[in-house]
Amino acid sequence: MATHTINEGTIASAGGSIVTSTEAYLELGLTSPTAVEVRIVLASIRKAEGAVKRYLRYDPVQRSRTEYLPLGDLNAGRSAAIWEVNDTEAYQSEGAGSSGGEIILRHLPVRSSVAMIVHTDSDGRSDTTVNAFAEQKTEGSDFWPNYDGKDSDGYKICRDGIIRHVGAWPSTPGSIRIAYTAGYSSDEFRSVDSLVDATPIWDAALDETIRRAKKVFLNMKSVHGWAAGPKSSEKLGDYSYSTGSTADTAFGGTWDLHAETKEKLREFVNWGYELGS
Numbered sequence: 001m002a003t004h005t006i007n008e009g010t011i012a013s014a015g016g017s018i019v020t021s022t023e024a025y026l027e028l029g030l031t032s033p034t035a036v037e038v039r040i041v042l043a044s045i046r047k048a049e050g051a052v053k054r055y056l057r058y059d060p061v062q063r064s065r066t067e068y069l070p071l072g073d074l075n076a077g078r079s080a081a082i083w084e085v086n087d088t089e090a091y092q093s094e095g096a097g098s099s100g101g102e103i104i105l106r107h108l109p110v111r112s113s114v115a116m117i118v119h120t121d122s123d124g125r126s127d128t129t130v131n132a133f134a135e136q137k138t139e140g141s142d143f144w145p146n147y148d149g150k151d152s153d154g155y156k157i158c159r160d161g162i163i164r165h166v167g168a169w170p171s172t173p174g175s176i177r178i179a180y181t182a183g184y185s186s187d188e189f190r191s192v193d194s195l196v197d198a199t200p201i202w203d204a205a206l207d208e209t210i211r212r213a214k215k216v217f218l219n220m221k222s223v224h225g226w227a228a229g230p231k232s233s234e235k236l237g238d239y240s241y242s243t244g245s246t247a248d249t250a251f252g253g254t255w256d257l258h259a260e261t262k263e264k265l266r267e268f269v270n271w272g273y274e275l276g277s
Contacts (some may be wrong), residue, residue, distance in 0.1 A: 129219070
């Protein structure tokens with residue numbers, strides 16, 4: 001049966017991930033994983049990280065992002081209507097309400113290591129109109145992220161994702177385009193960085209990966225003995241068999257996170273995004 005040597009730099013997906021396959025192999029005690037074991041571990045990482053990202057409301061891996069905001073009309077629900085009465089009729093009067101001077105980005109934390117680029121266009125329609133977003137805003141003069149600290153390289157970070165504006169942001173959905181960098185580095189996930197610690201996210205993703213992989217391995221042992229997958233062919237005489245080509249079907253449906261995992265992730269959830277944008 002084919003085996004795969006563990007390389008220290010093996011990453012679960014080409015786009016980068018929270019947990020590496022190497023870390024999962026070591027946690028499971030797999031020094032020379034078979035081809036099927038490799039597929040199971042990689043599928044476990046994908047499913048575990050997908051569940052973590054859904055709970056956080058964002059992808060915590062550091063990379064470039066582009067968002068179109070606001071998601072809803074910033075004027076909606078600005079204040080409660082007040083009923084007033086004059087000599088002849090009753091009518092509604094609306095107060096001044098919120099100024100709409102801040103928006104919240106989805107991915108955290110926002111980093112200053114790459115310049116944030118902000119364009120506004122009242123008719124931008126999320127970049128679907130011709131020559132949309134010609135007006136570029138200037139950080140420090142027109143807007144500023146709510147920076148609340150620095151990383152080990154001396155760059156500012158914004159942990160709550162709030163971007164403030166001088167006056168009000170445009171209120172039409174899709175009238176703001178923001179390109180920015182957000183997320184945690186590999187060192188920050190693994191507590192190597194001394195100022196920014198995102199270890200609970202890495203720990204939660206690894207725990208959920210191992211839980212999923214072990215469940216699949218146990219299911220295969222109980223149903224097929226120690227075979228790595230369901231038999232797809234067999235012959236007598238010089239006995240041999242082959243196994244199925246995919247491990248994904250062994251997982252069944254999506255699994256929710258354990259309560260302990262949710263507790264680890266709670267401080268990193270972007271609760272304000274859905275409410276504030």
